[in-house]
Amino acid sequence: MNREDFPMLKHEIVYFDNGATTLKPNAVKEAINDYYENYSANAHRGDYKISNIVDEKYEQTRTKVKQLINAKEDSEIVFTSGTTDSLNLIVNGYFKQNLKKDDEVLITYSEHASNILPWFILAKEIGIKVKYIELDQNYEVTIENVEKVITPKTKVISLAHITNVISDVRPIKSISQLAHKNNILLVVDAAQSIAHTKIDVTDMDIDFLAFSAHKMYGPTGIGVMYAKYKLLDKMQPRNYGGGMNAVFTKDGYIELREIPTRLEAGTPNIEGVIGLSAAIDYINKIGIDKIHKYEQELKKYLLEQLNQLDFVEIYNKKAQGSSVAFNIKNVFAQDTSIYLDKYNICIRAGNHCAKILNEATKINNTCRIVLSFYNTKEEIDLLINVLKNIKNIWNEIL
């Protein structure tokens, strides 16, 4: 649906790589253009009219993000460059100061590199322990398996809401109840869920949340870190400079601004924030529930069709997310993806930055399709027809 809103779709491509990034609707492009054409000024700076417009739009976006994820305060929303930046800020800005040697962090093998490596580095720096929640036979997280690894030293559980290869949806609300019962903080990587399903940080009782705008129809280079106010207030800024200080004197005395301003030093990514604002409006206009329902129907159809091809191996049949991870038997994932590209079908092949998932799945590389609401059954039919002719692969790609 809404295909006419996406200029990229005029290029006759079938775009199935929505887990990497989504295409952008005209509304986002136009909002960014509007900023550069009609009120191009810095934020938080001037006394002139167009600068005030920037301030208003910038802060309005914070409110829109708050409403999108149902946070309590605007001040709980911090703009970052994306999910990776948000997760690194959470680990280094909060946990580095608030964890100590031998404290335990729970993650899984199916996390993205950006929810693993910052913890590994912190382990090296201050001696925390990174432990893994065991995945079940469908590579999913069960509440029982979380419970099993919790010890009195467990201080953090850090999980993707929806994982980027298996696409399983984690029971965040139950995990958060279990975590809080044990005085554990919960970090949620929402990169792969924010564009596909409703996230309610209050209902799910999430302590920290991270996501990127570009995976939700917004621009690249802008993302969000949410944290509960009392946690955010204890967070260490990673950058010091303009905009974030209240007072400083020649002898080194510094007073910082309030939350969240003190975590956003320097000129922010204004066009990014404005693009994000348009992306949120765009999603809201369609409705996340409608998006979710449509994508689920499409995913069901894709699975049914793929299941009929006996040369296709599917790795995540049970997963509830909007993606399918598969391989053509005896064909390397990248060759499949290059073959599909001959028909302008864009998919992703590889390990998808989940480089330790193979510990659980024993599969190193997969082809991944992540669906969006702009995908159609006709596109899936085309994919299936092209796959049915896979015997031509070498004539096509060599």
Next chain:
Amino acid sequence: MDPNLKRSIILDNYEDTTNRKDIEDKKYIKHNSRNISCIDNINLYIKITNNTIEDIKFNGEACVISIATTSIMSKLLKGKTIEQAIKIIKNYNNMIEEKEYDSKLLEEANVFNDIYKQPNRIKCATLTWNGLLEELTKYQNGIHN
């Protein structure tokens, strides 16, 4: 070269298992391609005796181009001196980059003479050649001695 002939040479090499095996022998230098590729993961095993490449074996997971070119390389460079091998690799790289090269030196590797038309496959075609070049250069500099 006729496209069908090229294709069959590539596929023959893709399926050829002569040199495709993991080697435990410590006399072989081991090189892994993972550090420069996110997806192709090929181990190269190179045995050098008296400045001559005595043997090249390889194994791993990679695309058809990567595997086929590594197979061709492993046969082409076996028995060559380090200097000869480096010269061949440089000619191969020149071919890939559309520069001047001596096609007579490259034998079956000439099948990749138009890979430049597919920029997204250049890395696949050069990954193991450059890995080998790195190890040969290290050998020349005495690092493997």
